[in-house]
Amino acid sequence: MICVLSGGTGGAKFVDGLRQVMPAEEITLVVNTGDDLLWWGLYVSPDIDSITYVLSGMLSRERGWGVKGDTFLCLQAMGQLGEPTWFHTGDRDLAMHLLRSRLLAEGKTLSEATAVISQKLGVKARVLPMSNSRVETRVDTPIGELSFEEYFVQRWYQDPVKSVRFAGASDAEPAPGVIDAITNADAVLIAPSNPVTSIGPILAVPGIHDALLHARGKIAAVSPIVGNAPVAGPAGILMEAHGLPSSIAGVAQAYEDFLDILICDTRDSRAAEALRQTGLRVQCTQTIMRSAEDKAALARETLSFVTASLLREEPASDTSFRRLDRQP
Amino acid sequence: MICVLSGGTGGAKFVDGLRQVMPAEEITLVVNTGDDLLWWGLYVSPDIDSITYVLSGMLSRERGWGVKGDTFLCLQAMGQLGEPTWFHTGDRDLAMHLLRSRLLAEGKTLSEATAVISQKLGVKARVLPMSNSRVETRVDTPIGELSFEEYFVQRWYQDPVKSVRFAGASDAEPAPGVIDAITNADAVLIAPSNPVTSIGPILAVPGIHDALLHARGKIAAVSPIVGNAPVAGPAGILMEAHGLPSSIAGVAQAYEDFLDILICDTRDSRAAEALRQTGLRVQCTQTIMRSAEDKAALARETLSFVTASLLREEPASDTSFRRLDRQP
Numbered sequence: 001m002i003c004v005l006s007g008g009t010g011g012a013k014f015v016d017g018l019r020q021v022m023p024a025e026e027i028t029l030v031v032n033t034g035d036d037l038l039w040w041g042l043y044v045s046p047d048i049d050s051i052t053y054v055l056s057g058m059l060s061r062e063r064g065w066g067v068k069g070d071t072f073l074c075l076q077a078m079g080q081l082g083e084p085t086w087f088h089t090g091d092r093d094l095a096m097h098l099l100r101s102r103l104l105a106e107g108k109t110l111s112e113a114t115a116v117i118s119q120k121l122g123v124k125a126r127v128l129p130m131s132n133s134r135v136e137t138r139v140d141t142p143i144g145e146l147s148f149e150e151y152f153v154q155r156w157y158q159d160p161v162k163s164v165r166f167a168g169a170s171d172a173e174p175a176p177g178v179i180d181a182i183t184n185a186d187a188v189l190i191a192p193s194n195p196v197t198s199i200g201p202i203l204a205v206p207g208i209h210d211a212l213l214h215a216r217g218k219i220a221a222v223s224p225i226v227g228n229a230p231v232a233g234p235a236g237i238l239m240e241a242h243g244l245p246s247s248i249a250g251v252a253q254a255y256e257d258f259l260d261i262l263i264c265d266t267r268d269s270r271a272a273e274a275l276r277q278t279g280l281r282v283q284c285t286q287t288i289m290r291s292a293e294d295k296a297a298l299a300r301e302t303l304s305f306v307t308a309s310l311l312r313e314e315p316a317s318d319t320s321f322r323r324l325d326r327q328p
Numbered sequence: 329m330i331c332v333l334s335g336g337t338g339g340a341k342f343v344d345g346l347r348q349v350m351p352a353e354e355i356t357l358v359v360n361t362g363d364d365l366l367w368w369g370l371y372v373s374p375d376i377d378s379i380t381y382v383l384s385g386m387l388s389r390e391r392g393w394g395v396k397g398d399t400f401l402c403l404q405a406m407g408q409l410g411e412p413t414w415f416h417t418g419d420r421d422l423a424m425h426l427l428r429s430r431l432l433a434e435g436k437t438l439s440e441a442t443a444v445i446s447q448k449l450g451v452k453a454r455v456l457p458m459s460n461s462r463v464e465t466r467v468d469t470p471i472g473e474l475s476f477e478e479y480f481v482q483r484w485y486q487d488p489v490k491s492v493r494f495a496g497a498s499d500a501e502p503a504p505g506v507i508d509a510i511t512n513a514d515a516v517l518i519a520p521s522n523p524v525t526s527i528g529p530i531l532a533v534p535g536i537h538d539a540l541l542h543a544r545g546k547i548a549a550v551s552p553i554v555g556n557a558p559v560a561g562p563a564g565i566l567m568e569a570h571g572l573p574s575s576i577a578g579v580a581q582a583y584e585d586f587l588d589i590l591i592c593d594t595r596d597s598r599a600a601e602a603l604r605q606t607g608l609r610v611q612c613t614q615t616i617m618r619s620a621e622d623k624a625a626l627a628r629e630t631l632s633f634v635t636a637s638l639l640r641e642e643p644a645s646d647t648s649f650r651r652l653d654r655q656p
């Protein structure tokens with residue numbers, strides 16, 4: 001069993017690769033819900049949507065979000081009604097939000113609603129929201145505090161970022177199954193998602209950081225940063241706002257308490273060498289995922305690095321001690 | 329000022345004619361909400377939708393419901409998610425339901441939500457739901473009691489009808505403006521809608537029947553029945569289940585307490601002659617509305633019958649007395 005911590009865009013690409021190289025039944029995903037928003041009165045969970053769409057083969061690979069071949073007529077009509085249209089919900093995509101919203105209105109938890117939808121779409125992997133409590137990623141900017149989707153989608157991450165917080169996180173609980181999935185996985189993979197606003201909210205849910213410290217399996221992260229820039233999106237800006245360098249060193253720092261292996265791009269081999277001096281295992285490979293083959297290759301490489309590390313290293317029982325030593 | 333009591337299909341066609349021959353600003357519509365349903369968790373008001381769409385020029389004239397040129401991709405996706413798809417909500421149409429549902433969830437009444445939507449779509453006529461309380465038309469059949477939309481749309485009105493009731497009607501109140509619109513209109517027109525399930529729920533709201541008895545203006549109804557059959561839909565079956573003959577005599581009987589003028593098709597001129605013996609003013613004209621010209625002609629004729637009746641008859645002050653005499 002593999003446990004993957006993931007956001008939406010980079011995470012979905014990585015998961016698209018994983019499902020090509022291993023049985024989906026053996027994957028549990030713990031997905032960021034810090035970007036969730038109420039949109040047109042519907043509960044939208046962008047990262048769960050992307051992960052669900054990629055696992056059901058519905059994701060638009062061109063856009064990287066939403067349903068392939070989708071149309072936007074409802075969006076157009078909402079615009080005519082004077083409603084906001086900056087969050088692009090497609091007509092097919094709406095079905096997901098309608099069903100989830102109805103299930104939540106009927107009293108189901110986000111976990112339960114996610115399981116129902118997964119089952120209906122034939123998703124074999126287990127998709128878990130990080131929490132059933134509302135945790136909101138809030139981005140503080142000179143024009144005020146924005147939700148992540150306002151910052152990212154509505155305003156094209158053009159605003160300087162003062163800080164990021166995860167409102168509600170301290171009162172949140174991990175969703176059922178999350179702690180067990182992390183603790184007992186053969187390996188925990190951190191997808192090449194934004195460390196601050198995709199993985200950060202997951203780590204902010206009380207209990208999850210601790211579960212990572214006590215995880216039985218190896219913990220490997222794929223860097224979303226190549227050189228000094230993210231592969232896509234605002235990860236660099238947000239890492240710097242969070243006091244982390246926009247580099248693989250920053251990624252390593254974000255996960256330093258529990259990380260066993262950092263997987264970075266071959267273009268970062270010099271930075272990787274420097275990082276290895278700190279005692280971290282760093283592996284270089286091709287991390288840019290353009291084609292289905294790229295995705296499968298990265299997934300295969302990631303799994304092989306983890307397996308190799310298992311074969312070459314101390315017995316699994318020692319792992320947690322080593323990690324706990326690293327605790328601040 | 330003209331007040332029109334209306335359902336969806338025949339009513340929308342009639343209103344389409346009216347708006348061609350008189351200023352929309354001078355029309356107040358009191359619309360049936362007995363067919364309203366919760367669909368995919370959204371509040372759908374089929375008759376208000378049809379009336380709003382016709383008044384904003386958005387109605388699909390081919391189908392007689394929904395938005396012209398609409399697509400049904402969300403419906404398809406809902407089907408893939410295992411959700412019901414018998415009620416055909418188009419992608420553009422969904423915007424209406426989403427906005428209304430959000431407004432209601434925010435605490436607005438159906439009247440207020442309807443006014444907001446009318447304003448956003450540039451509707452000049454005043455569209456009033458018959459009531460802000462929930463009144464549900466329930467159709468009793470051998471397979472059990474069905475909502476109107478289940479009976480009509482889901483099951484294609486194939487079930488024998490034992491009876492019809494308007495659940496919640498006795499506790500309902502007319503929506504703000506309804507009583508005033510009926511009482512003070514220069515004329516009240518009853519659209520060629522189903523007398524039992526389109527106009528019936530309106531009349532079942534306490535206070536509305538009484539307002540019709542005391543209306544200052546003439547009350548004219550356009551028959552939805554030609555010969556012994558409705559122009560469309562289950563009006564005949566439902567009238568018979570309600571103890572009314574499926575004929576213009578049945579329509580006259582449904583409205584006998586307050587009706588001044590019945591407008592029926594020229595093909596019913598013999599039945600009209602018989603009805604006139606009862607003292608009712610009956611006018612024959614072409615009532616089948618196929619083209620925009622047909623609709624305009626029927627609207628023009630209806631208005632001229634009402635005007636002529638005003639010119640030729642007793643002063644308006646006597647009207648209410650005559651009507652009150654007819655009360656059971």
